[in-house]
Amino acid sequence: MNEEDIYDVTIIGGGPAGMYAAFYAGMRDMKVKIIEGKDQLGGFLHTYAEKTIWDVGGLPPMKCSKLIEWLVQQANTFNPRIVLNCKVERFTRLNNGIWSMYTTEGDIHYTRTIIVAVGRGIAEIQKLELQEPIEYEQENLHYTVQNPEHFSGKRVLISGGGNSAVDWAIELAKLAHSVVVIHRNNEFRAMERNVSEMNNITDVRTPYSITQLHNNGKRIQQVVITHMESQDNVVLEVDEVVISHGYKSNLSDLASCGLEMDDGMVLMSHHAQTSLPGVFAAGDCATHESKVRLIAGAFNDAIVAVNSAKQYMTPDAPQMAYVSSHNEIFREKNRQIPSL
Incomplete structure (x- = not known):
C-alpha cells in the first residue's frame, strides 16, 4: 500500500x-x-x-x-x-x-x-403478488413510468400509497382519459398537499387491493379490486396498470x-x-x-x-x-x- x-x-x-x-x-x-x-x-x-x-x-x-x-x-x-x-x-x-x-x-x-x-x-421492486402478472409486464403492467405520453387518452389504474404513486397519479391525470388510484389503507404515505390534489383530479378508492387480472391476449383488460374490510369486489376496465408498491x-x-x-x-x-x-x-x-x-x-x-x-x-x-x-x-x- x-x-x-x-x-x-x-x-x-x-x-x-x-x-x-x-x-x-x-x-x-x-x-x-x-x-x-x-x-x-x-x-x-x-x-x-x-x-x-x-x-x-x-x-x-x-x-x-x-x-x-x-x-x-x-x-x-x-x-x-x-x-x-x-x-x-x-x-x-x-x-x-x-x-x-x-x-x-x-x-x-x-x-x-x-x-x-x-x-x-x-x-428490488415490490411486484404485484399474484400468480400471473409477469406475462403482462411487456405489455400494459408497469412498475415505473418511463414515458408519460404512453398513457395519453387511456384508462389508467394506479395501485400504491406512497409519494411515487401519488405523484404519478397527478402527472398522468393531465394526459390520461381517466385515472383510478387504489390503496390498501385509508391513509396515504405522501405529502398532504399532493394527496389533496390527487383526490380532486382522480378517482381514489380505499381501502382496496388488486385480487384478479383478466386478460385479452397478452394485455390486461379488466382488474378486480377487493375492499379490504367488506371483501366486496369491483371490476374495472383498464388500458394500463401501474403498480407502485415501493422497493425492498x-x-x-x-x-x-x-x-x-x-x-x-x-x-x-x-x-x-x-x-x-x-x-x-x-x-x-x-x-x-x-x-x-x-x-x-x-x-x-x-x-x-x-x-x-x-x-x-x-x-x-x-x-x-x-x-x-x-x-x-x-x-x-x-x-x-x-x-x-
Missing part, C-alpha cells in the same frame, strides 16, 4: 448524498473517491427520472433526469476518482487506522475515512461490517458518526431522530458527514468549509465562468 493509494474519504454510493459529499469534500481540499455499484451515478433517482422534482431549495421544478445531470456535473467539480460497477463487500480497520475496503471484484481500496451513502442499497432493500452487508443498525438502516449521530470510528453516513441508508427524508435532507447529511470526517482526520480543522463566495478554492473557477 503506497501513500498515493490512500484517499482521505471514500464514499460508498453515488446517489444525491454521495455526489454532494464528493463536491463538499472537494471544498474541504480532501482527496475523494466514490465507489458506485451500478454503471452510472444518480442512484435511486434513476427509478423516477421522468418525474418532476419541486422541493430542492433554490431550483425551479425540473425533471429528475435533469437534476441527476446537474448533480453529476457538480460532483465532478474537484475531479474525484469515480469507480463504477463496483460493490463494496466489507471493510476493516488496519492497525495504522487506515480502512481497507474489499469489493466483490476482488479489489482493495484504502481510505482514512468512509462515508456510507448507499441510499436504499440494491433495491437489503443493507445486511453493512451490519456484517460492524455498523449498528436500526430497523434496517445505519444508525448515526447528529454528527453523522456511526458506531465505527472514522465511518460516517448520509442519505436514505441512515437514520437518527431528526432525519429528513428529502433530497435536500440528503445534501445536509452529506455536509455534516464530510465536516465530521475532516475533523476526524484533522481535529483542529474548522468545523465547516468556508462558504463558496469566500472560499479561495473557487477564485480561479469563477474566472472560468463567462457570465461572471
Whole structure:
C-alpha cells in the first residue's frame, strides 16, 4: 500500500448524498473517491427520472433526469476518482487506522475515512403478488413510468400509497382519459398537499387491493379490486396498470461490517458518526431522530458527514468549509465562468 493509494474519504454510493459529499469534500481540499455499484451515478433517482422534482431549495421544478445531470456535473467539480460497477463487500480497520475496503471484484481500496451513502442499497421492486402478472409486464403492467405520453387518452389504474404513486397519479391525470388510484389503507404515505390534489383530479378508492387480472391476449383488460374490510369486489376496465408498491432493500452487508443498525438502516449521530470510528453516513441508508427524508435532507447529511470526517482526520480543522463566495478554492473557477 503506497501513500498515493490512500484517499482521505471514500464514499460508498453515488446517489444525491454521495455526489454532494464528493463536491463538499472537494471544498474541504480532501482527496475523494466514490465507489458506485451500478454503471452510472444518480442512484435511486434513476427509478423516477421522468418525474418532476419541486422541493430542492433554490431550483425551479425540473425533471429528475435533469437534476441527476446537474448533480453529476457538480460532483465532478474537484475531479474525484469515480469507480463504477463496483460493490463494496466489507471493510476493516488496519492497525495504522487506515480502512481497507474489499469489493466483490476482488479489489482493495484504502481510505482514512468512509462515508456510507448507499441510499436504499440494491433495491428490488415490490411486484404485484399474484400468480400471473409477469406475462403482462411487456405489455400494459408497469412498475415505473418511463414515458408519460404512453398513457395519453387511456384508462389508467394506479395501485400504491406512497409519494411515487401519488405523484404519478397527478402527472398522468393531465394526459390520461381517466385515472383510478387504489390503496390498501385509508391513509396515504405522501405529502398532504399532493394527496389533496390527487383526490380532486382522480378517482381514489380505499381501502382496496388488486385480487384478479383478466386478460385479452397478452394485455390486461379488466382488474378486480377487493375492499379490504367488506371483501366486496369491483371490476374495472383498464388500458394500463401501474403498480407502485415501493422497493425492498437489503443493507445486511453493512451490519456484517460492524455498523449498528436500526430497523434496517445505519444508525448515526447528529454528527453523522456511526458506531465505527472514522465511518460516517448520509442519505436514505441512515437514520437518527431528526432525519429528513428529502433530497435536500440528503445534501445536509452529506455536509455534516464530510465536516465530521475532516475533523476526524484533522481535529483542529474548522468545523465547516468556508462558504463558496469566500472560499479561495473557487477564485480561479469563477474566472472560468463567462457570465461572471
